[in-house]
Amino acid sequence: MPFFKKEGENQQAATIEDLSQKIRDSQMPPDVEKISVQELDMLSKISPESSEFTIGLTYIDYLANMPWNISTEDNLDISRAERILNEEHYGLQKTKERIIEHLAVKVLVLKKKPHILVIDDEEIARKNLTHILEKENYDVMAVQSGIEGFKRMESAEFDIVIADLKMPGVDGMEVLEKIKIKHPYTQVIIITGYATVSSAVEAMQKGAYYYIAKPFKLEEVRLKVREAYDKKSRLRSAKGSVLCFAGPPGTGKTSMGRAIARALRRKFVRISLGGIKDEAEIRGHRRTYVGAKPGRVIEEIRRAESSNPVFMMDELDKISQEFKGDPSSALLEVLDPEQNHTFVDHYLDVPFDLSRVMFIITANVFDNIPSPLRDRMELTEFSGYTLEEKAEIASQFLIPRQIREKGLYGYQPEFTEKAIFKMIQSYTREAGIRTLERRIATVCRKIAKELLHDIEENNTSGAITITPDLVEKYLGRQKYHFEVVEDENRIGVATGLVLTETGGDIIFVEAVKMKGSKELLLTGSLGDVMRESAQAALSYIRSKADSLGIQEDFFEHHDIHIHVPSGAIRKDGPSAGLTIGLALISLLTGRPAQRDVALTGEITLTGKILRVGGIKEKILAARRSRMKKVIIPGKNTDNLAELTDTIKKDIDIVPVDSIDDAIKNVLLKP
Numbered sequence: 001m002p003f004f005k006k007e008g009e010n011q012q013a014a015t016i017e018d019l020s021q022k023i024r025d026s027q028m029p030p031d032v033e034k035i036s037v038q039e040l041d042m043l044s045k046i047s048p049e050s051s052e053f054t055i056g057l058t059y060i061d062y063l064a065n066m067p068w069n070i071s072t073e074d075n076l077d078i079s080r081a082e083r084i085l086n087e088e089h090y091g092l093q094k095t096k097e098r099i100i101e102h103l104a105v106k107v108l109v110l111k112k113k114p115h116i117l118v119i120d121d122e123e124i125a126r127k128n129l130t131h132i133l134e135k136e137n138y139d140v141m142a143v144q145s146g147i148e149g150f151k152r153m154e155s156a157e158f159d160i161v162i163a164d165l166k167m168p169g170v171d172g173m174e175v176l177e178k179i180k181i182k183h184p185y186t187q188v189i190i191i192t193g194y195a196t197v198s199s200a201v202e203a204m205q206k207g208a209y210y211y212i213a214k215p216f217k218l219e220e221v222r223l224k225v226r227e228a229y230d231k232k233s234r235l236r237s238a239k240g241s242v243l244c245f246a247g248p249p250g251t252g253k254t255s256m257g258r259a260i261a262r263a264l265r266r267k268f269v270r271i272s273l274g275g276i277k278d279e280a281e282i283r284g285h286r287r288t289y290v291g292a293k294p295g296r297v298i299e300e301i302r303r304a305e306s307s308n309p310v311f312m313m314d315e316l317d318k319i320s321q322e323f324k325g326d327p328s329s330a331l332l333e334v335l336d337p338e339q340n341h342t343f344v345d346h347y348l349d350v351p352f353d354l355s356r357v358m359f360i361i362t363a364n365v366f367d368n369i370p371s372p373l374r375d376r377m378e379l380t381e382f383s384g385y386t387l388e389e390k391a392e393i394a395s396q397f398l399i400p401r402q403i404r405e406k407g408l409y410g411y412q413p414e415f416t417e418k419a420i421f422k423m424i425q426s427y428t429r430e431a432g433i434r435t436l437e438r439r440i441a442t443v444c445r446k447i448a449k450e451l452l453h454d455i456e457e458n459n460t461s462g463a464i465t466i467t468p469d470l471v472e473k474y475l476g477r478q479k480y481h482f483e484v485v486e487d488e489n490r491i492g493v494a495t496g497l498v499l500t501e502t503g504g505d506i507i508f509v510e511a512v513k514m515k516g517s518k519e520l521l522l523t524g525s526l527g528d529v530m531r532e533s534a535q536a537a538l539s540y541i542r543s544k545a546d547s548l549g550i551q552e553d554f555f556e557h558h559d560i561h562i563h564v565p566s567g568a569i570r571k572d573g574p575s576a577g578l579t580i581g582l583a584l585i586s587l588l589t590g591r592p593a594q595r596d597v598a599l600t601g602e603i604t605l606t607g608k609i610l611r612v613g614g615i616k617e618k619i620l621a622a623r624r625s626r627m628k629k630v631i632i633p634g635k636n637t638d639n640l641a642e643l644t645d646t647i648k649k650d651i652d653i654v655p656v657d658s659i660d661d662a663i664k665n666v667l668l669k670p
């Protein structure tokens, strides 16, 4: 036999021995280990040059590298968690409270000893079970009859009830039936002697978790009780167990997720679901070709080297429309506590327990998340920041961080308050603070460059104060102006407020009429709902022409064209109805609409105004654009509680219930 062949064989044997050791070290569950060993056996029989060998090798290596039994220990100190969230984030009081509550519930569940009730008429059985289970650190109560068991269950909640099947009076079956009705989460384990095994099987059909035959095997009791408790905890935590952070970009969702991981001392991983088109990106590719890979979930868990990281999934509302298969069902397998303890990735091909992962979903618009997923989530809203909040965040967090990162630490440049306001107002237009962070980074970079220059030239540098003029020097001509208010009031143009993925924004609705025959033209990338709102507005005006002071036959020989500029952005939703209505009435009555009064509201055919969403974001946007007044539906008055006093002082908010009321507030005399 040629020498190199032998060499190859030795190498193959060594590789296989290596893997075999890795499998043993990986602490994988027994069934996974069995499969790995079988696969390894097969490998030893095929040529190392074949592609099957490579596929098999990579696969086993992958299995052995999964963190089957590796997890970080949670830090359950809630006040520490609170401190960390506060240290890293300005404001967001309500959001922080919700998160802390969510963590507190988790902590309580984790800290609580499982409660077990043993019901058996035989004293020796009660004593034995109590002894076994107390050693396992369960909280055990033992009683001798079904009646007594019921009494205990009235005053306390038990995670598991272990009941003897055959007892005088109320027997195990009756106990089971009653528990299934009154305490659906409680798991029941039936104890049975040899003679009653067939009834025990019936008990399983009626919903018992398991039956244990006397005499007990210690190992069996321990294992089944533990499994039953796991099931109970999963059911308990099923609803709302996944946190969802929804809000415009740059409002602190990601950084809050990181802070939670730090507070709990867990690893942090993050993937984006935006634009995902293929289920395989979530569930993995089957192991049929050399480049096959697991899905992103398993891949990230392996990379994190921990089975319980904080796992953030971004942009769930932006899963591609062209998604192959059903994204909700693929994601439910990952997120749903009833399913995710046995998540099977196509590549891994064996179940992996995801139930200890803490998933946090982020979305710009919560309502765009598919509803089966939405139902499993506990929503926490992140809203846009006001000018003052942005300035605080900039001076407390963003500027110090950029100063550190750009190596300016020893020189301590000072930003004046006016300079910060200028950066926000003239160089950004956003609900969050992403662009602001970039602008601050640019300024700091330029300062660093000048500083270096100074030091090289003069061997020293002076103190640096950043003024509005310096901001302009570094960032160039200002990018945003407030032409909105500066421009004049016009006939047929009304200012509206819309909610987009990036927060609130203002739009202008323009209406013109021309000779023609009763046609309503709509342009500017308007969605169906917005088109219908325009139809409704026109019908209302036609039916009320007389009282509005409009010639009744205005529509007979005319076409009407409604346009909403910024055509590239798709606009939809019913809340522009009122703005469209006012633009039309302004056009037809010749009364100019005030440009610095912004409207939002859905209208009915009878001229009533209905509630709309996103009031806070819209009012923040109105304030960014320096509107004087905002007209909102009277039915949204309760939303005003979400606004701070500074905002309310700055902008006049007028709730209205009818189009007539809106007209009085918006239209001027002809």
Ligand code: ADP
Pocket (backbone or CB within 6 Å): 088, 089, 090, 091, 092, 248, 249, 250, 251, 252, 253, 254, 255, 256, 393, 397, 432, 433, 434, 437
């Ligand atoms: P999102 O995930 O919502 O798009 P990020 O978490 O990425 O937003 O936030 C953008 C930047 O703004 C980050 O640097 C973040 O630390 C910072 N940031 C956002 N909100 C706050 C806040 N309330 N306090 C301090 N920093 C904040």
